[in-house]
Amino acid sequence: MSITVFNTLSGKKEEYKPINPDYSGFYVCGPTVYDYFHIGNARPFIVFDVIRRFLIFRGYNVRYVMNLTDIDDKIINRAKEEGVTSKEIADRYINAFFEDIQKLGIRPADVYSRATDHVPEIITIIKKLIAVDAAYATAGDVFFDVKQFSRYGQLSKKKLEDLQAGKRIAVDELKKNPADFVLWKKAKPGEPSWPSPWGNGRPGWHIECSAMSMKFLGNSFDFHGGGQDLIFPHHENEIAQSCASSGCDTFAKYWLHNGFLDMKGEKMSKSLGNFITARELMEIYPASTIRLFYLQKHYRGPIDFSEDGLNAARTTAERLALTYKKLARLTPGYTGDFEMESRQQTPRLKEFHHRISTLDEELIAAMEDDFNTPGAIGKLFDIVREVNKFIDEGAAEEQEKEVLAWVQGKLDDYDRFLGVIDKSQGGIDHERMDAVMRAVIKLRHSLRKEKNWPLADQLRDGLTEAGIILEDSPAGTTWRWRK
Ligand code: AMP
Numbered sequence: 001m002s003i004t005v006f007n008t009l010s011g012k013k014e015e016y017k018p019i020n021p022d023y024s025g026f027y028v029c030g031p032t033v034y035d036y037f038h039i040g041n042a043r044p045f046i047v048f049d050v051i052r053r054f055l056i057f058r059g060y061n062v063r064y065v066m067n068l069t070d071i072d073d074k075i076i077n078r079a080k081e082e083g084v085t086s087k088e089i090a091d092r093y094i095n096a097f098f099e100d101i102q103k104l105g106i107r108p109a110d111v112y113s114r115a116t117d118h119v120p121e122i123i124t125i126i127k128k129l130i131a132v133d134a135a136y137a138t139a140g141d142v143f144f145d146v147k148q149f150s151r152y153g154q155l156s157k158k159k160l161e162d163l164q165a166g167k168r169i170a171v172d173e174l175k176k177n178p179a180d181f182v183l184w185k186k187a188k189p190g191e192p193s194w195p196s197p198w199g200n201g202r203p204g205w206h207i208e209c210s211a212m213s214m215k216f217l218g219n220s221f222d223f224h225g226g227g228q229d230l231i232f233p234h235h236e237n238e239i240a241q242s243c244a245s246s247g248c249d250t251f252a253k254y255w256l257h258n259g260f261l262d263m264k265g266e267k268m269s270k271s272l273g274n275f276i277t278a279r280e281l282m283e284i285y286p287a288s289t290i291r292l293f294y295l296q297k298h299y300r301g302p303i304d305f306s307e308d309g310l311n312a313a314r315t316t317a318e319r320l321a322l323t324y325k326k327l328a329r330l331t332p333g334y335t336g337d338f339e340m341e342s343r344q345q346t347p348r349l350k351e352f353h354h355r356i357s358t359l360d361e362e363l364i365a366a367m368e369d370d371f372n373t374p375g376a377i378g379k380l381f382d383i384v385r386e387v388n389k390f391i392d393e394g395a396a397e398e399q400e401k402e403v404l405a406w407v408q409g410k411l412d413d414y415d416r417f418l419g420v421i422d423k424s425q426g427g428i429d430h431e432r433m434d435a436v437m438r439a440v441i442k443l444r445h446s447l448r449k450e451k452n453w454p455l456a457d458q459l460r461d462g463l464t465e466a467g468i469i470l471e472d473s474p475a476g477t478t479w480r481w482r483k
Pocket residue numbers: 029030031032039040041042043044226227228229230258259260261262267268269
């Protein structure tokens with residue numbers, strides 16, 4: 001079956017047909033590196049990681065590129081606050097970004113490109129835009145002339161007249177038109193700058209993505225991803241700059257946009273101050289839980305952040321890991337190669353094989369339908385239920401172990417793109433663990449009541465060594481895994 005993709009450009013689902021038979025170009029707008037990324041930012045990193053991995057699973061040779069915005073007002077301000085250079089801030093948070101995405105089980109991009117490494121390419125594009133009258137320089141700044149690009153508004157479905165009417169002329173007297181946007185910013189004292197034909201300055205944000213995507217993927221490529229907030233103006237401007245300079249009809253063929261992660265009905269964002277960093281969340285929950293929490297919702301819809309939701313995802317992720325572990329224990333030494341036809345077909349085996357095969361097809365079909373991960377995860381749990389039932393109904397016979405190894409191979413396949421099976425933790429049964437910990441906490445409480453501090457401390461130290469943290473509060477003591 002073919003893969004269908006919801007394309008923001010056309011506003012409908014389309015069959016995926018690669019531009020180039022050799023590779024599928026995929027560009028995703030990356031982080032602005034002035035702080036640790038928050039769990040709203042983590043959403044595009046996770047969902048596009050899954051989409052990329054599913055395409056690879058389906059045999060596409062994906063070339064995945066992500067930019068790192070390492071020059072920006074927020075970085076400059078942070079550097080001023082701390083009395084360090086912008087480069088030091090960017091380097092620090094780029095390193096943190098790499099650490100965090102690795103912990104989140106996100107596969108590294110084929111190319112990470114920094115804006116400041118591409119100033120010559122950016123200048124070349126701006127020069128071209130000026131040469132074809134799509135841009136103009138005024139007093140050290142360069143602006144894109146939106147009136148010169150007839151398709152402006154095509155992605156965001158905005159009309160130029162409305163955009164002009166919506167802005168006050170007084171905002172920027174240097175512009176010909178209020179909707180024009182900056183390509184090159186004149187240097188301000190004390191800020192990083194680069195020489196250019198228009199004087200010292202630095203690139204605008206939008207142009208960096210045009211320059212880096214075209215450099216690494218060509219003038220036309222398959223997928224462009226980012227959060228829904230980037231549709232306008234960022235992605236609209238990327239299309240205008242790229243096509244006006246290269247003459248391309250199609251810049252990115254399929255535009256994919258993820259929905260927001262909200263906190264109590266409001267978008268999670270650094271500027272609103274209602275954010276939790278991915279780092280902080282990973283102190284409490286394993287990556288498999290966090291990924292499952294996101295992927296249980298379709299990538300285009302909103303997600304409401306909640307502790308209850310995450311706790312439920314943890315229980316689900318643990319159940320999945322437990323079943324995986326059970327399979328691994330039952331089938332050591334089996335390869336997973338299984339041909340139903342060459343087997344002695346007992347009714348039990350036949351039925352189980354048939355059910356799993358059907359669910360397998362349905363799971364892949366869900367992914368093919370605009371990467372419907374909630375649908376796929378639903379099928380994954382139907383498979384988990386079937387496996388547990390099959391094992392519980394009778395100890396697996398020799399031939400049945402082969403079919404179980406085959407199912408385990410299927411789980412490995414799904415996890416190549418979903419990344420939700422925690423194989424390292426080995427599937428600790430959270431409910432049982434919690435019951436044990438409640439008994440341990442009670443014991444510690446009794447020791448403290450008896451003022452047996454040495455033994456109470458010894459108990460706590462032993463738990464810390466085992467990776468368990470106890471948290472005391474007026475409401476009582478709770479426990480959690482140290483991550
Ligand atoms: P930034 O570092 O702000 O440039 O954002 C990096 C990526 O995170 C972009 O694709 C944004 O659209 C996306 N993003 C920011 N906030 C959220 C949110 N609350 N939910 C989902 N995606 C977000």
